[in-house]
Amino acid sequence: MLENLEKFTKLKRDIAKINLDPLQRGGILTNEARAALMEWGDGYSVCDFCAGMLDRIKTPPVEEFVHVVLPEFLGTDEVRITHGAREGKFAAMHALSEKGDFVVMDGNAHYTTILAAERAGLKIEYVPSSGAPEYAIRAEGYAEAIERAYEHKGNVTMAVLTYPDGNYGNLANARAVADACHDYGVPLLLNGAYSVGRMPVNARDLGADMIVGSGHKSMAASGPVGVLGASEEYARTIFRLSSTKKNKEVELLGCTVRGAPLLTLMASFPTVVKRISDWPQEVEKARWFAAEMERLGMLQQGDRPHNHDLMFFLAENLYQISMTAKKGRYFLYRDLKERGISGIKPGLTRQFKLSTFGLPREELEMVLRAFQDIIESYA
C-alpha cells in the first residue's frame, strides 16, 4: 500500500525572486548557516558532544552561546533555546501560571500567543488597540486590563506585548507598558519574533522580564528554533530542574533543538548582530517605500512615521480592480508573480502586509514599478 513515495523527494521550493512575506524576510539563511546545515544535518548531530545538558555543550560552543552571548544580546539573566517564539511563550505561561489564571495581552497579539494561553488553560484579558488607522496600543490599557481581570477575581500571572505586532509592525512604548504592569506586580513578556535579530532590542532596557525571539522569523536560522530569555526571578521557575532527573529542565523536556537549526542560529549570529547595526537604514527604507506606495494610491496603516519593515496597506484601488479582473481577487497574486514577486497572500487585494527587510532599493523599486504597472494595466 505504501507506494509511489518518490513524490516526497526532490521537491523544489518554487518561489518568486522577490519574496515580500514578512515571515520570510528575516529567515533567509546566511552562507555560514547553509554550511552549518550541511555539516550538522544528520538527525541529532549536536548530541554527540552532550554530557546531559544541551545548553552546556562546550564543543561546539553551545554553552558560551546560550549562557554568555545570548543573555547579553537579549538583556536577560538566563536564556534557553526553544523551537520558536510560540513554544517559548507557552513554556513561560505554563511554568508561571495555574489553569484559570489570567494573561493580559495586546489586541494586536499574534494568534500563537492566544493559542499558548489556551493550551495553558489561561483566560485572556485584551488591551484593545486604538483601531484604524493607527491600531496603537497604550500603556494605560494594560493597567485597565489588569483591573478588569481583578474585577473577575482573576489572578494575573503575566502580560504579553507583541513588539512589534505582526499585522501593522507597530512598536508600542514597551518601557511604559512594563512600568504599568509592574505597578501591579505583573511580569511582562515581550514577543520579539519580529524584532530580535532585526533591530536593537534589550529586555532589561525596556523593563521586560521575559522575551522570546524566533530564529526562523528574524535570526537567519533554519526553523524550528527560537530563544527564550528571562530575568533570574522568573528563570528560576521556567527553567526549573526535574525533581527526579538530575540536570534536566522540566519545562524544556530536557532539551529542545537537538539538531542543525541550533547550529544555523549560531552560524548566522555574527551577521545578525551586524545587520542590527544597520537598522536605521532599514527603517528609512521602509518609510521611503511606504511613501511611494501611498503615491500609488495605497494607504499605510499603523505607526506613522513607521518604525519597522513590516507594514500594512489598505488598497481600495486594487480592490476595485478585483471586482472586474479575470480571476477576481486572485489577480494581484498572479500579476505580481508574473513580475517575479511573491509574499502577499493569494486572494488579498483590499488590505495586505509586506516587509522590505533586507531587500535592496533596486528590488523595492522593481516592486513599486510592478504595482504601478498592474494598476495602470487595468485603468
Place this chain on the structure above:
Amino acid sequence: MLENLEKFTKLKRDIAKINLDPLQRGGILTNEARAALMEWGDGYSVCDFCAGMLDRIKTPPVEEFVHVVLPEFLGTDEVRITHGAREGKFAAMHALSEKGDFVVMDGNAHYTTILAAERAGLKIEYVPSSGAPEYAIRAEGYAEAIERAYEHKGNVTMAVLTYPDGNYGNLANARAVADACHDYGVPLLLNGAYSVGRMPVNARDLGADMIVGSGHKSMAASGPVGVLGASEEYARTIFRLSSTKKNKEVELLGCTVRGAPLLTLMASFPTVVKRISDWPQEVEKARWFAAEMERLGMLQQGDRPHNHDLMFFLAENLYQISMTAKKGRYFLYRDLKERGISGIKPGLTRQFKLSTFGLPREELEMVLRAFQDIIESYA
C-alpha cells in the same frame, strides 16, 4: 561587548568514521534529505505555501504525507508532525490528563517520558522490569501498576510502553500490554522513538491507541522532528481546534515543524520504508555482533536472543583495565577513537550501550577487532 562571534561559524562536526551511538544510527540523512535541507533551509520555507494549516499544505504534498501516508504507515487514524517523540508524549499527556492524574509506564522508560509526565503535573506508577540480566517488562505488571494507582484513588489517564526501551533494546509484548491496559479502559501510548523508521511497527496491529516516533532518531531526518499518531477516539482531544482561532490546533500551538526538518522527513521516507523491509537482516546482524562481543568476554543484557540493533553490554574485563590504564575510565573512549570508532559515552567501561543499525558487516568487524586489540593490548 558582542565581539569575537566568528567562533560560532564554520564549526565542524568532528566525529569518528564509525559512530555506534544508538541515537545517531537511525538519523543519518539520505542524499534526498540533504538535498531537501539545501532547498528548504531558509527560516520558515514551508510557510510560503500555507493557507493556515501546516498539515493541509498541498504543495509540497504535506497533506498527503500527514493525512494519507503516515496514518497508514503508523496504523493510526490521525497523525501530526511534532518536534520529536518527547514533545508528542507531552502533547498527548497534557491533552488527555488533568494535573494529579496518573500515568503508568515501564521501568525502562526514557527519561523524557518521565519529564513529560512531570511537566504535565502527573503522578507516575512504574511497571518494574525483571532486573538483571533480562530487564523484561511483563504485561501483568501494567495491571498491577494500574491497581496500585487505584489504591491511591488515582485517575489513570494513560499508559506508556517504551518499544523498544533505550537502554536494553527490549521489545516487550506490546499486544499483551495493550490488552492489560484496555481491561481497565486505559489507553496505551507506544514510544516508538527506536522502532518507527527502523522496524515494522503498526499501532493498530499492536493494539496501541497512540504512538510517537522520532524523525531524528530513527527516520533519517534532520532534527527536531517527530510524529504523533492516535486513534480517532484520542485524536479528537489531542488535536482539538482552538475555541477562537479557526483551523488552529491548540495542543500543537497552531503548527509545529515549520521548516526544513519536515521536508527531510518526507525526502527520506521512501528509503525508510525500504529499509524497514530489511529489518530481519538487521536483527540477524545484531545477534551475530552480540555473540562475537560475548566471545571477547562481554555480556549482552536484555532480551536473548535479541530482537533489536540497540544492545547493552556488561564488560567486567574493560572495567578491570580501567583500574590501571592511563586516563583511567576514559581509556576506552580514547582507544576506540584512535581506531576510528565513537558513540560509547566517554568514561563508560563496565557497562555501555551501542547500536549496529545500518552498519555494514565489514565495519562491525572493524569494531570487533578494535575491542579485541584493546583488550589484548592491556593483557
